[in-house]
Amino acid sequence: MRLKTRHILLATLLAGLSLAAAEPVMSPSDKVVDQDHPYEPILTRRAEGIFIADTEWKVTGDMRAGWVQYDYDNPPGSRHDGSVNKGHTDSKGFYFMPKISVESPDYNGFSGKITGAGVTDFGLNDPDYETRTFALGTDNKSYAILQEAYLRYKDQTNEVAIGAKEIVTPMIDADDWYLLADTFQAAYYINSAFDNVKWGFAYFYKMAGPWDSGARDGSEEYASMSEASFLPDEVKDEIGDEGVYTAALVYATEHHNLQLWEYYGDDMYNTFFAQYDYTDSWESLSYDFGLQFINFEDVGEMEDYGKREGNEGIGYSIYSLRFDGSFENGFDFATGASFYTDGGGTGATLGAWGGYPYFANGMIFHFFEAGSLRNANSYKAQVGYDLSQAGAPGLWAGTRFTWFDLDEEYSKTADGEPQDSMSMLGLRLSYNHKGYYCTATWEGVDLDNEPDIWAFRLIGGFTF
Numbered sequence: 001m002r003l004k005t006r007h008i009l010l011a012t013l014l015a016g017l018s019l020a021a022a023e024p025v026m027s028p029s030d031k032v033v034d035q036d037h038p039y040e041p042i043l044t045r046r047a048e049g050i051f052i053a054d055t056e057w058k059v060t061g062d063m064r065a066g067w068v069q070y071d072y073d074n075p076p077g078s079r080h081d082g083s084v085n086k087g088h089t090d091s092k093g094f095y096f097m098p099k100i101s102v103e104s105p106d107y108n109g110f111s112g113k114i115t116g117a118g119v120t121d122f123g124l125n126d127p128d129y130e131t132r133t134f135a136l137g138t139d140n141k142s143y144a145i146l147q148e149a150y151l152r153y154k155d156q157t158n159e160v161a162i163g164a165k166e167i168v169t170p171m172i173d174a175d176d177w178y179l180l181a182d183t184f185q186a187a188y189y190i191n192s193a194f195d196n197v198k199w200g201f202a203y204f205y206k207m208a209g210p211w212d213s214g215a216r217d218g219s220e221e222y223a224s225m226s227e228a229s230f231l232p233d234e235v236k237d238e239i240g241d242e243g244v245y246t247a248a249l250v251y252a253t254e255h256h257n258l259q260l261w262e263y264y265g266d267d268m269y270n271t272f273f274a275q276y277d278y279t280d281s282w283e284s285l286s287y288d289f290g291l292q293f294i295n296f297e298d299v300g301e302m303e304d305y306g307k308r309e310g311n312e313g314i315g316y317s318i319y320s321l322r323f324d325g326s327f328e329n330g331f332d333f334a335t336g337a338s339f340y341t342d343g344g345g346t347g348a349t350l351g352a353w354g355g356y357p358y359f360a361n362g363m364i365f366h367f368f369e370a371g372s373l374r375n376a377n378s379y380k381a382q383v384g385y386d387l388s389q390a391g392a393p394g395l396w397a398g399t400r401f402t403w404f405d406l407d408e409e410y411s412k413t414a415d416g417e418p419q420d421s422m423s424m425l426g427l428r429l430s431y432n433h434k435g436y437y438c439t440a441t442w443e444g445v446d447l448d449n450e451p452d453i454w455a456f457r458l459i460g461g462f463t464f
Helices: 002-013 233-239 300-307
Strands: 058-071 091-103 110-119 143-154 158-165 183-191 197-208 244-252 256-265 269-282 285-298 315-327 331-340 377-386 395-405 421-433 436-447 453-463
Touching (some): 233 300
Antiparallel strands (some): 058 091, 091 110, 110 143, 183 197, 197 244, 244 256, 315 331, 331 377, 395 421, 421 436, 436 453
C-alpha cells in the first residue's frame, strides 16, 4: 500500500498532458519527419466537420478502407508449421471502417463529444487468413463500438475531461496508424497557467484496441488496463481489474522541449519516460535532435511472479537518440538508435497499450517477429521527399532501413535456434490533402534462422 501511495503522489507532482482526441500530446516540432510514432501518426487528421442546421453542433466523420497482407512463408490450415516465425501464419484481408462523431458547442467552457465506429469486411475475407490482420473482432466478426463519449471543461489555464476518448501520450496511445484507433476510458486534468509549462495527471481505467490490447475475451471491447496488458495470464488472474495512474511535466520553448512522464500500473509495472528535443535550423536545413530514456520495473503481483523459478520479471531500460531534418528543397531524413539493457520484460511491455515512442522502429514491423529484444540494439535510417515541391501537394515518398542487433542468448526461434540480427527495408508513399488521405507501405524482414517475411498495407479514406 505504501508503494502505491508513493507512486500516486509522484504522479500528482510530475504531470503534463495535452490529451486531445487522437492528437499529439505536445509535438517537439514540425521538424520530426518520422511520422509513425509518437507525435505525428501518419493517418491522424483534424476534420473540419459539418454544422447541424443553424446551430453550433457539429458532425465529423472518417471513412477509411484498407487492404493488409502479411506473408510469413507459413500458410494456414494443415500446412501451418508452428515452428516457423513463431507460428504466425500468412494473413490478408480488405476492411472498411466508418467513424462518425457529434461534437457539442462550448457552453461556458463545457463541451462533449460522441463517436461511433465500426469495422467490417462485408464477409469477403477468408477467416483462415486473418490471424495476423488484427482488424475484426472476436472470431473474425464485424463489430461496432462507442469509440468516444466524454465531457470536457476547458478555460484559459485548465482542462479536465472524463469518459471514453482517443488519447495520445508516449506510452498509452491511440495509435491511429492502422484501421481503428485505440480508445480509453479515462479521466485527466491539465494545467497550463505557467509560461512554457504544462502539467497534469490522468487515470486510465479501460481500453479497447484491435491491435494493441491483449485482452483475452476480445480486444474490440473495453477491458481494464491490466486485462489489456501483455502480462502473463497467471498474473492477470491475480491482479483483477486495475488501471494506470499517469502524470507528466512538459516544458517547451522555441528550441527546447522536455517531457517527463510517469505511468504506474498497480500490481503490474511502473514506466518512467523522459525525452528531450532540441530544434533549430541552419541555412536550408531544419532539424530536431532528440534524446530519450524509458525505464520499466515490475511491482506487486508481477514482481512476485518474476521472482518465481523459471519466470522472467520486468526490469530494463531503453536509451535512444535521433537526428531528423528536412531541407527547403523537399528532401528529408530521419535517423535513430535505441539500446536495450540486459533485463527481462520486453515481451510484456513493448507496444503495450499502443505506445510505440521508440526512435528506431520499422515501418510496419517493429520488434514482435524477433524472439526477444533483451540486450539488443536497433538502428534506423530513413530518407524521403515531399513531392509538393514537384507540383503534387500532400504527396510524400520515402524508404527506411532498420537493423536490430539481437542477443543470441535471449532471442531464439520457436525451435531454439539463436538469432543474432533482424533487418527491415520499408518503402512508403503517402498522400494527405484536403481531407483525402492514402498510405501505401511495403516492408520486408530478414530475420536470422527464419524464412523471409514481408507485408503490404494500403490504407486510405476521407474525413469531413
